[in-house]
Amino acid sequence: MSTAIERHARATAGFEQRLAQTVLQLQQAAAAHPGRIVLATSLGAEDMVLTDLIARHQIPIALATLDTGKLHAETLALLPAIEQRYGITVARFAPQAEATIHFVKTHGELAMRDSVDLRKACCHIRKMEPLSRLLASRTAWVTGLRRAQSGARTEVPFEDTDDAGRAKFNPLAQWSWHDVWHHIATNDVPYNALHDRFFPSIGCEPCTRAVSLGEDFRAGRWWWEQSSKECGLHVSAVQHIPQETAR
Ligand code: SF4
Numbered sequence: 269m270s271t272a273i274e275r276h277a278r279a280t281a282g283f284e285q286r287l288a289q290t291v292l293q294l295q296q297a298a299a300a301h302p303g304r305i306v307l308a309t310s311l312g313a314e315d316m317v318l319t320d321l322i323a324r325h326q327i328p329i330a331l332a333t334l335d336t337g338k339l340h341a342e343t344l345a346l347l348p349a350i351e352q353r354y355g356i357t358v359a360r361f362a363p364q365a366e367a368t369i370h371f372v373k374t375h376g377e378l379a380m381r382d383s384v385d386l387r388k389a390c391c392h393i394r395k396m397e398p399l400s401r402l403l404a405s406r407t408a409w410v411t412g413l414r415r416a417q418s419g420a421r422t423e424v425p426f427e428d429t430d431d432a433g434r435a436k437f438n439p440l441a442q443w444s445w446h447d448v449w450h451h452i453a454t455n456d457v458p459y460n461a462l463h464d465r466f467f468p469s470i471g472c473e474p475c476t477r478a479v480s481l482g483e484d485f486r487a488g489r490w491w492w493e494q495s496s497k498e499c500g501l502h503v504s505a506v507q508h509i510p511q512e513t514a515r
Pocket of ligand 1: 473475
């Protein structure tokens, strides 16, 4: 089986310019929000690129992730890998144990597949509430959103404002999937082993599957639903026109 690097890494025109712009934006964002800015990393390929750039250029941006309690072992394995490679500890924000226990007891272990409402309720407990704590003392956050990830994200701006009025930076907005893997390949950035197994977008274990050739980039997320492939973390960019596909 070929690796994700073999399948996707390509040097394309304008890459060095996009890279320089990304580093500059990270530096400017950190300077504008000293001690109050965080990369909310999903530990996916894009966020590993940002982690690498933050570490490589010693940019004062904290790292934190949502440990939903349903992540793949391959995803969790990146936490010690980041520590070992970059000397950075990623802060983990877990859901309230009482809320998850009550939800599972009431609705079942795979309730998220029973209805969109139950899926959203699970995402609220395991993602949205911990995200509010992750961002509580922050005035700005950084994400790995890219315009090409899906039709829902075609309008992702470099700088945005979230519902709470915090600055939200998306420095990879213009990057392609080839760019992401080119940077990973040329800098030996650690990445989730699931990417090699045709998981372009990785979320919780019960809600993520591999995609087939030609499928939408986020087709493996909540694949049983016809509605938007978004969990609510980045809802302001939602439209729905499939764009980047698995290659
Ligand atoms: S992605 Fe799935 S398991 Fe994770 S919080 Fe959302 S519904 Fe729950």
